[in-house]
Amino acid sequence: MSSDKVPDTPVEIIVDLLSKAKNVAAARGDVPKELTSYLQKALDIASGLDDYLEKxxxxxxxxxxxxxKxxxxHDWDQVHKEGKTMFRLPKECITGHVEGQTLKMLIHMSQAKRVLEIGMFTGYGALSMAEGLPEDGCLVACELEPYLREFAQPIxxxxxxxxxITVKTGSAMDTLKELAAAGEQFDMVFIDADKDNYINYYNFILDNNLLRIQGVICVDNSLFKAKVYLEDTTDRNGLALREFNHFVSNDPRVEQVIVPLRDGISIIRRVPAATESSRTQxxxxxxxVFHGVKGRSIxxxxRLDGKVAYVTGAGQGIGRAxxxxxxxxxxxxAVVDMExxxxxxxxxxxxxxxxxxxxIKADISKSEDVQRMIDTIVSKWGALHIACNNAGINMNSASEDTSLEEWDQTFNVNLRGTFMCCQAAGRVMLKQGYGKIINTASMASLIVPHPQKQLSYNTSKAGVVKLTQTLGTEWIDRGVRVNCISPGIVDTPLIHSESLRPLVQRxxxxxxxxxxxxxTDLQAAVVYLASDASDYMTGHNLVIEGGQSLW
Ligand SMILES: C[S@@+](CC[C@H](N)C(=O)[O-])C[C@H]1O[C@@H](n2cnc3c(N)ncnc32)[C@H](O)[C@@H]1O
Incomplete structure (x- = not known):
């Protein structure tokens, strides 16, 4: 801490007091060496902390x-004297490096996408948090002083x-009212403005659903130079923070922890409305429906945490996705492909x-490869919950010219291969009493795509749907659901082949x-069918074709 700096946090105050005590001790000749050495040790510990955290x-x-920098x-006194800011803003207002990175980390950990900051100052905290947001994330920063927006914007x-970042200047409470009226909601809120209004901001945010359930409110200066717990506190801000902490710690809508970093940061989580205390209200x-199935939201x-899956034909295209x-x-x-x-x-x-x-390298038209694939997965991970039978081939020929070779090859992979995968995976899943099988069929199971000619493909995919329906009804009472996805025409390297490219316009x-x-249009469907959320669905053909089969 530089000598001209006013101690601003509990640790800085401790350092200041220990330094004074050390000086008093040094000025007297009769202080025991042991005491001087304890004082020095305490001073080393306290004064080294912030530097160490920085590093x-x-x-x-x-x-x-x-x-x-x-x-x-910046000469904030001068700016104020010139009437450019309503208040004299001390540069110590800034959150700074360690706190900025803490906020950014919290954004990452909570996977927040929408953030509200109350009290932006020059935008250090705002930009730190914005760095943690995904590309489509947004942060609304409330700031009283228009001068500060001009100051921050170039950076x-x-x-x-x-x-x-969107900066809204004016009174934060007015901005909160505006946001609430527009039905806005945030994943995280950082309160760092006028201390005696903290409680009003906090209550307004919760009362008006500005924070989503499970969302987080972070509050700066919640230790307020230790004045929140020192008995002789008369300071208005210290008392405001003391009252605020007391209120929050007794509020059944939230859980909170105060992290003693710098001047204290409270992390407050809005708990689900289904807690005992709010239920009685x-x-x-x-x-x-209210609590979620087994307490889990939709x-x-x-989520598929802990589940074991395989995808065949996963080396490219739909399987990779x-x-x-x-x-x-x-x-x-397990990523399975013949290549x-x-x-x-x-x-x-x-x-x-x-x-x-x-x-795993496996050709699903070979029964020994299919069995080896299943055995490898089960011996590696001890179970198999999700079987995604996606591998398939497509060949084109006019029906009158379709060779038996083409027919057999297509059916060997698309239908016989899919059946073998279903059977081998199904045997494991039936023993477990749980499993999700998702076959890739095709829109061609419903309509006859044209003008390309692909009899064997269309027929084999219609077979995949019937295979799915039959297995789906036969195995559901033993916990195994079988469904299929029928994509329309997918933009994969395959359709950019010489023969197919001219058909795209058509x-x-x-x-x-x-x-x-x-x-990527198909990804949510496979996750849904693989998850517990689709447990009542079996034998279904989920068609995803941009409406093509309806025209
Ligand atoms: C401690 S500073 C904020 C520091 C900032 N969060 C950062 O990351 O550096 C407090 C800011 O709150 C602003 N402020 C104070 N009262 C306000 C109010 N009623 N509405 C909006 N902003 C306010 C001040 O102008 C000041 O810029």
Whole structure:
């Protein structure tokens, strides 16, 4: 701490007091050595803490460093004297490096997408939080002083994250009212403005649903230089924070913890409305719709954490997208393809995203490969919950010319192969009493796509639907659900082949959605069918074709 700096946090105050005590001790000749040495040790511990935290915390970005420098070197007294700000703003207002990174970390951990800041100052906290937001995230910063928006904006503009920030100038309470009237809701709120209004901001936010359930409110200065717990406190802000902490700690709508970082940060989580205390406050229907099935919200019910999955034909296209989707939702994924290098490449992608994965080379038209695939997965991970039978081939010929070879080859992979996978996976799943099988069929099971000629493909995919319906009804009473997904025409490398490329325009005129399907259009469906949320669904053909089969 530099000598001209006023101690501002409990630790800084302790350092100041210990330094004074040390000086008093040094001025007297009769202080025992032991006491001087204890004082020195306490001083070393306290004075080293903030520096150490600074050093061990991830460095700030260049725009943040620039914003910090610009803020602490600015002549705020002069600005105020010139009437550019209503209040004299001390540069110590700034959140700074360690707190900024803490806020950014909280944004990541809570996966917040929409953030509200009350009290922006020069935008250090706002930009730190914006850096933690996803690309489509947004942060609304409330600030009383218009001067500060002008001050911060040029640096926001230099950062790739600055565009996520919208500054609303004026009284924060007016802005909160405006946001509530517009039905806005946030995942995280950072309160860091006028201390005696904290309680009003907090209550307004909760009373008006500005914070979503499970959302987080962070509050700065909640230790307020230790004045919140020192008995002789008369300071207005210290008393306001004391009352605020007391109120929050008794509020059944939330859980809170005060982290003794700098001047204290409270982290307050809005708990689900279904807690005992709030239940007694109003009439609710006390059921799974209200609480969620096994207490899990609908999005949680689509998580696949701890589940073991495989996807065949996962080396590219739809299968690759399915493998990523299942992994992102929490499953361990075996990436299966007849081309080993492709399976390995996709498994590497999943690994980079932190997904547990293995690659397996298997030709699903060979029964020994199918059994080896299942055995490998079960011996590696001890179970099999999700079987995604996606591998398939498509060949084109006029029906009068279709060779038996083409027919057999198509059926060997698309129908016989899918059956073998279903059977081998099903045997494991029936023993477990639980399983989800998702076959890739095709819109061609419903309509006859044209003008291309693909008799064997269409017929084999119609077979996949009937296979799915039969297994789906035969096995559901033993916990195994079997469904299929029928994509329309998907924009994969396959359709950019010489023979198919000219047909794209023709197809587009048959698709109400006006575009081909992207593989990403199919990802949510596979996660849904793989999750407990679809447990009542079996033998279903989920058609995703931009409306093409309806025209
Ligand atoms: C402690 S500073 C905020 C620091 C900031 N969060 C950061 O990351 O550096 C408090 C800010 O709140 C603003 N403020 C105070 N009262 C306000 C009010 N009623 N409405 C909006 N902003 C207010 C002040 O102008 C000041 O810029």
């Amino acid at each position: 061990m915390t991830t460095q700030e970005s260049e725009p943040l460093a620039e914003l910090y 610009k803020t602490v070197t 926001f503009d230099k950062s790739p994250h600055g565009k996520k 109003c009439e609710i229907t006390d059921d799974e 999005l949680d019910r689509m 399915f493998a990523h989707a299942l992994g992102e939702a929490g499953a361990k994924v 080993q290098n492709k399976a390995e490449a996709v498994a590497k992608e999943l690994f980079l995203k932190g997904i547990n994965t293995i690659s 197809w587009l005129s048959d698709i109400p959605a006006g575009r081909l399907a992207q593989v």
